[in-house]
Amino acid sequence: MAKVRDRRVRRRLRLSRRARRRLIDVGLVLLSVVFVTTGAAFIDANYRSALPPIVLGIWLGAPIAFTRHRPLLTWATLLMAMAVYPFAVSSVMLQDVPGVIDWEIAPLSWPPTVLIGYSLVQYSVAVGHRRLVAVATWLCALGVGTLSVHLKEFGAGTPDIPLLVTLGLVALVAGDNVRGRRETRARLQAEEQRSEVLRTKRALLEERARIARELHDIVAHHMSVIAVQASTAAYRVPGLRPEAETEFDSIADTARASMTELRRLLAVLRSEDEEGALSPQPGLGDIDELVRSTRSAGTEVALKRVDVPERTSDAVSLTAYRILQEALSNVIRHAPRATARVELRGESDALVLDIVNDIANDIANDIANDVPDGSPEVLTSGARHGILGMRERAELVGGQLRAAGPEGGGFRVTAVLPLHASASSSARAGEPEPGGPGGTADR
Structure with missing residues (x-):
């Protein structure tokens, strides 16, 4: 709430500052128009028309309102008006009278508001542009004043050159200082x-x-102990049956494989490269070994391949492997007596991975707790970590994952992955999940 209030206060302050600036611009324009039109009225002569002084006043004053948005355009417009002003006042506004016109009584200087407006425009140019541009505009204004001096004999008087130069120089220095601070x-x-x-x-x-240190000190240590104990069980425990020895050998192989993946994970975590060292990583070519290790754990797995493309991106290959690894791990944990059917199917622009396990309804209901309402909808953030991790992996490569609740006493996970993923997706897809090196976090 405090942040919302702060944003509202800042917004109101910005609006109030903007409104004040607009009011200043409008006020300056009105003052300039008033000074120009009334300045000519002090001349002891009659106007030919009331329109010329009004038009000239607007020309001199109106551009000032746009000085913050178009400073160079405003400067050019105002400079032309300032150059025309002495001649316009002398030859257009004043009615010709017999004899020689006394130019000393004509309004030969610019109105004060015009000089103020020029200073403001010169300041805006210095703030919004490089120093070279600001100096060039100031020199051009100086040239206009000097030209007026040389044209005095043609009827135009000498404008307030010293005041013009001084105000312009002060505005230039001030604007350049503000620009430098910004x-x-x-x-x-x-x-x-x-x-x-x-x-x-x-x-x-x-x-x-x-x-990485925690994983090395804790997980790697325990996995090493498991591998050593399983490998030496046949020598330490007399009278083991062959089936038990085979089981211990399988446990040792699984522990060593987990340690290999853990070393890959540690290499990623210890790498100073943001994307980490992701190679080598498992992929579609390692699915047979994954299925074999699952079978050795006591879960029957039927693998079917249909039109699987020979080449896919590394990200898609890794993602398919990790999703299958997580799905089979869930079967082992939650339905050890189930039979899993895995179908890997290639389509025109996608790779479809379909994992179905045939289990009893009570076990299916346990797994279905990971799916909101037990419905076959695309998972949301309410799903728990295991299936959510699979969904995130699929989305990282531009794919989609659907997890269905109990359907005839089974559970289904379907992943649709594009055949090719971008390089950034490939890097992100190789990042490990929080649950462990194999991406098989407990749900």
Whole structure:
């Protein structure tokens, strides 16, 4: 709530500042028009028409309102009006009278509001453009004043050149100073953002290193103990039946395979490369071995391949392997007596992975708790970690995963993956899940 209030306050402040600036612009325009039109009225002569002074006043004053948005265009328009003003007042606004016109009483200087407006425009040019551009505009204004001096004999008087030069120079220096401070502030903000990014990356690397140490010290140690105990069981326990020895050998093989994947995970976590060292990684070519290890754990698996493409992207291959690994792990954990059917099917632009297990209704209901309402809908964030991890992996490569609840006493997971994924998707798909090296987090 506090953040919302702060945003509202900042928005109101921005609106109020913008409104004040617009009011200042409009007020300056009106003042300029009033000064120009009334300035000519002090001349002891009659106007030919009331329209010319009004038009000239608008020409001199109106562009000032756009100085913040189009400073150079405003400057050019105002400079032309200032160049025309002395001649227009002398030859258009004043009625010709017999004899020689006394130019000393004509309004030969620019109105004060025009000089103020020029200063504001010169300031805006200096703020919004490089110093070279600002200096060039100031020199051009100086040239216009000097030209008026040389044209005095043609009827135009000498404008207030010193005042024009002084006001323009002050505005130029002030605007350049403001622009320099803004650029310095922008550079400091950019440096702060870069520093924040570096601090975030450093914190991420430190966290990855900490996780790697924990995995190495705890998980790797226990997996090593399991592998050693399973490998030496036949020598330490007399009278083991051949089936038990085979089972212990399978446990040892699984532990060693898990340690291999754990080493890959540690290499990823300890790498300072943001994407990590992801190679080598398992893929479609390792599915047969995955199915074999699942069968050795006591779960029957029927594998079927239909038009599987020979080549797919590494990300899709890895994702398909991880999804199948997680699905079979769920079967082993929650339905050890079930039979799993795996179908790997290639379509025109997608790879379809379909895993179905035939289990009793009570076990199916246990697994269905991972699916909202037990319905075959695309999972949402309410699903638990195991199936949610599969869904996230599929989405990382641009695919989709559907998990169906009990249907005739079974459970189905279907993943549709595009045949090719982008390089960034490939990198992200190789990142490990929080549950462990094999991506088989407990649900």
